[in-house]
Amino acid sequence: MKTLISSICIIFLTVSINAQNKENTIDNASVTTIDNTIKTLYNVISGEIGKKRNWEQFKYLFHSEAKLIAAGKDSKRENKISYMKPDDYIKNSGKWLETNGFFEKEIHRTVNTFGTMAEVFSTYECFYNITDKKPFMRGINSIQLWHDGKRWWIINLYWTQETTSNPIPEAYLSKK
Secondary structure: OHHHHHHHHHHHHHHHHHHHHHHOOOOHHHHOOHHHHHHHHHHHHOEOOOOOOOHHHHHHOEEEEEEEEEEEEOOOOOEEEEEEOHHHHHHHHHHHHHHHOEEEEEEEEEEEEEOOEEEEEEEEEEEOOOOOOOOOEEEEEEEEEEEOOOOEEEEEEEEEEOEOOEOOOHHHOOOO
């Protein structure tokens, strides 16, 4: 009987460890193309309330010297810019994303490349739930990438939200 209980515990522990490892698995294919890199960026931060994000995959997208740059207004309504490393973003936003639910969907993209560098303007809409019809926020991500000969790295992710005084230009909206 003790052997049976021990075996069941070992199986349960193995399944649990494998499930945890699967959540934090890094997908190497996520950085083979610009498209894969951008799609992975959106997918890794998106999820229902309570869903743990794969922060290891998130960090894997970024070069070690990368910056995440948020532009907007501060509490005094003055223009402000904040610089972060990927770990800072996780620390500042990770709990909020999981507590509130957050889905960021790309609705338009322009890509310019030259040699090993790329610049992507990616228009996004944000939802609390995947079934929401109306976004609670929209904006543009300006994503600079570099190819080192093996893979794409996000060098900078610079974004700002749409406001009534700063609407998204038609050129950066989807042509539905």
